[in-house]
Amino acid sequence: MTKKKHDLTEGEWAIIQAVWSNQPCAAPTVQEVLQSERAWTYSTVKTMMDRMVAKGLLKTERIRNLILYSAAVTRREAQHCEIMRAAKRAFDGAFTPMMQFLLDSNKLSKEQLTELETIIKTKKVEAKSKR
Amino acid sequence: MTKKKHDLTEGEWAIIQAVWSNQPCAAPTVQEVLQSERAWTYSTVKTMMDRMVAKGLLKTERIRNLILYSAAVTRREAQHCEIMRAAKRAFDGAFTPMMQFLLDSNKLSKEQLTELETIIKTKKVEAKSKR
DNA sequence: AAGTTTACTCTACACTTGTAAAGATTGCAA
DNA sequence: TTGCAATCTTTACAAGTGTAGAGTAAACTT
Numbered sequence: 001m002t003k004k005k006h007d008l009t010e011g012e013w014a015i016i017q018a019v020w021s022n023q024p025c026a027a028p029t030v031q032e033v034l035q036s037e038r039a040w041t042y043s044t045v046k047t048m049m050d051r052m053v054a055k056g057l058l059k060t061e062r063i064r065n066l067i068l069y070s071a072a073v074t075r076r077e078a079q080h081c082e083i084m085r086a087a088k089r090a091f092d093g094a095f096t097p098m099m100q101f102l103l104d105s106n107k108l109s110k111e112q113l114t115e116l117e118t119i120i121k122t123k124k125v126e127a128k129s130k131r
Numbered sequence: 132m133t134k135k136k137h138d139l140t141e142g143e144w145a146i147i148q149a150v151w152s153n154q155p156c157a158a159p160t161v162q163e164v165l166q167s168e169r170a171w172t173y174s175t176v177k178t179m180m181d182r183m184v185a186k187g188l189l190k191t192e193r194i195r196n197l198i199l200y201s202a203a204v205t206r207r208e209a210q211h212c213e214i215m216r217a218a219k220r221a222f223d224g225a226f227t228p229m230m231q232f233l234l235d236s237n238k239l240s241k242e243q244l245t246e247l248e249t250i251i252k253t254k255k256v257e258a259k260s261k262r
Numbered sequence: 263a264a265g266t267t268t269a270c271t272c273t274a275c276a277c278t279t280g281t282a283a284a285g286a287t288t289g290c291a292a
Numbered sequence: 293t294t295g296c297a298a299t300c301t302t303t304a305c306a307a308g309t310g311t312a313g314a315g316t317a318a319a320c321t322t
Contacts, residue, residue, distance in 0.1 A: 008220070010220065013220040013221070017223075078221065079221040079222070079232055080232075080236060082217050082220055082221040083217060083221065083229070083232065083233065083236070085217070086213050086214060086216070086217040089139070089141065089144040089213055090144070090209065090210040090213040090214065091210070095233060095237050095239075096239065096243050096246075096247075098214070098233070099230065099233050099234075099247060100246075100247070100250060101210055101211075101214065102214060102226060102229070102230055102233075103230075103247070103250050103251065103254060104250070105207075105211055105214070106226045108226070108227065108254065110255060112227045113251050113254055113255045114255070115227070116227070116230055116231070116234070116251055117248060117251045117252070117255075119231060119234050119235075120234065120244050120247055120248050120251065121248070123234060123239065123244055124241060124244045124245070124248075
């Protein structure tokens with residue numbers, strides 16, 4: 001299975017997040033879940049979801065008159081594609097400048113910084129042991 | 132001046148990168164600069180740039196029959212918006228999980244990790260002194 | 263069986279983005 | 293003055309995305 005590009009639109013992100021959290025689920029369920037943040041009618045949601053099926057982002061299973069949707073893309077895959085896209089657009093595809101930018105631009109708490117530092121130390125050990 | 136959202140499309144990113152590198156510059160210049168990576172005609176580029184003017188992403192200065200374009204958005208602003216958008220879509224707006232994801236997903240060299248660690252230490256000092 | 267509820271299907275419109283050809287204008291060279 | 297190059301302007305089409313109403317069908321209740 002070749003690596004597919006999963007470039008999700010704003011609306012698709014909202015929907016697939018709801019699907020990940022509730023799969024397998026029906027379209028009306030997704031509409032209800034998103035109701036509080038999106039003023040979408042069932043009709044809008046259904047259309048978007050069926051288009052996502054056509055794009056290979058969701059898959060369906062029919063049980064009598066009910067259609068259950070599941071994500072055809074993992075959260076990690078989708079996140080990875082989103083980040084790669086951002087890096088490509090804004091940083092010529094380079095992740096390290098992007099991370100540096102993130103660190104420079106955002107007010108992270110000491111706790112968060114410490115946590116990241118710990119992760120980096122771990123990564124350094126892994127990088128070292130793998131060399 | 133209120134903080135504007137600068138959500139740039141794929142095409143807009145290519146164009147504004149070229150403008151940042153050559154501003155102030157004319158549309159034909161941008162077309163030539165992008166020629167090697169984008170098979171766009173002058174007409175396409177001009178249309179996109181004029182739309183970007185309408186969206187407040189570029190500004191113009193007319194000298195006789197020549198229109199010179201400059202970016203109305205700094206590279207940092209645009210990069211920031213791109214990252215915030217990615218974070219919002221893929222990480223519910225949270226930067227730390229995004230950062231962790233980046234660290235988990237990319238094979239960084241020891242040197243790169245050290246560099247990031249240094250930045251974090253610097254940020255920790257700043258965060259501490261600001262509290 | 264009729265009525266109601268739930269979900270699906272069909273259809274359509276508006277806007278954005280990408281793409282670009284054809285025509286018009288300006289400025290310069292011959 | 294004419295011709296040409298460079299640039300601008302006008303116009304248009306296609307595909308994707310967002311949005312959703314009206315009609316239809318299935319399942320359940322009375």
